Amino acid sequence: MSWIAFVWRNLSRNKLRSLLTGAAIALAIALVCFLATMPEGLNRLLDSVSANTRIVVHDEAGVAYDWLPYAYLEKIRAMRGVVGAVSWTWFGGAYQGKEGVTFPNMAVEPDAIGVVWADYKIDPAVLAEFKKRRDGALVGRDTMERYGWKPGDQVTLQSEGWGRLALTFTVVGEIPVQRSPHFWFQREYLEQALAARGWHMDSAQMIWLRVDDPARVDPLMREIDELFHNSEAHTASETEKSFFRSQFSALQGLALLITIVAALLAVCIVFIAANTASMTVRERMREIAILRAIGFSRRQVFGMLLAEATLLATLAGAIGAGASLGLSRLARAVAGGWNQQTGPLTWFIVTNTILVEGLFLAFFVGLISGIVPALGAARRGVVETLREVF
């Protein structure tokens, strides 16, 4: 028999209690890991764009309020250091009309897509097809997988704005970024549809551009805003990270709330585990006295009791962390993917980091819950305990 076998046997002395405590810890860790996917989704999005040399230019009042004159695009393209620029114009089309807008769909210029979003590594053949087909649509992988689309499929989107305009597109290929929800189509296609109704579109919601040198990002943003300072629409230029951070600023509050809830859950489970550890130690005072009498030192008794609490919690935590993978898969199937209200919070991706953090959390739950009862048991005098129990 080894030390670890002795610790394991002690855990199995009251199987029901160990099972119930383990199940509580596993469930808590599963929930904590699952909840952690939500702020993690937001952080991943912000981290993924942090090194980009992409800038977004929108109206000073905000993206939702006023749009920019379309003429700004050519002026920005002509500025020093600008490698390429593309405008985004929100279409707001709903697919199949049932759920509202379930993925962002934008009118863009096809010629500079591959330059401005070079990091997306869109297949050049797909880009060429996108430029060729007026009704072509470039679709993000997340949206492609969600609806099971493939190149050649016809997709109709009905917009509540634009006079309830419905447009039918042909999917030409995907934007090969795992969590990309985008649906990009040619601006000219929208312009022609609006022209058929007697409308002329001469504005764009925002302009994305890429800079050749990271050192030029800040100066160029200032130059752009100064260029249009005396024009009809004042601009506000910001980095992609800053843009998404402000777009999801409300979500950051929600993400913080979720993090607090997860932390409170962890505290709850410490109390439950500590209660179990205390009960276990109390019931074993006679045995502990015997162990001390036969020569186990205070440190060894403390270590043994702490090892029991930590082993139980860590094993349960491993099961819980594993279960969170299933939980997140279920959530993705039911309500995952891009959502206009929740954005990256509902990606529900359990990363390796989350799994490892869940495991460490379980370990510390065991450590913290076991430390006080173990210390109390180890500190008691041998004779004092022998007199009490015999």
Place this chain on the structure above:
Amino acid sequence: MIQLEDVSRVYRRGADEVRALDHVSLSIERGRFVALMGPSGSGKSTLLHLLAGLDRPTAGRVMVADRVLNEMSDDELASFRAQHVGFIFQFFNLIPVLSARENVELPLLLTKLSKTERRERASTALRVVGLAERAEHMPSEMSGGEQQRVAIARAIVSDPEIVVADEPTGDLDAKNAVEILALLRDLRREFGKTVVMVTHDSRGEQFVDEIHHLDKGLLDRTVPGGGAA
């Protein structure tokens, strides 16, 4: 082997003082089987605890196997007990989730022996007490007498010089009690152990070499036992 020089043990309970032992001097030679007897509260268990290194005296000196126990720290006393003292208690006190062999192996976890060596030593100890065939049985599957034998095997597995027993027959029927007393006597005869036993059991007088009677914390008298013959 064991020497107590003018030893006192005083417990303080608030303003009250309890003199569990009062200036007791006692010598126990190596290889003797000794009983400590007396009424409840006479200080028998206190004396046992002191010479076993479970407690320290308030005054006086306790020397066991050439070591002065007063001066040892808690860790040193634990180490001393692990190496030099085997314990037998009234209620057997086996770990219920461990088999007989694993219970006997328990003190060996404190040594540097390998798993195989621990297993072999435990098997040998069980053979000495006549329970080799019950090695894999759980305590719940054993009678009181068998459990106490396992406890004795646990007490001797690390080959201590001293075995202390606190009411080892207190929870046994007459037949088993006599068997256990005989086994303790054999530990002295065959293995040269020094055995110190606290007991109320008058049957023990026939097995021990000497009996020390205590009363109200004082050593009243010392008489030879039946085992000295």
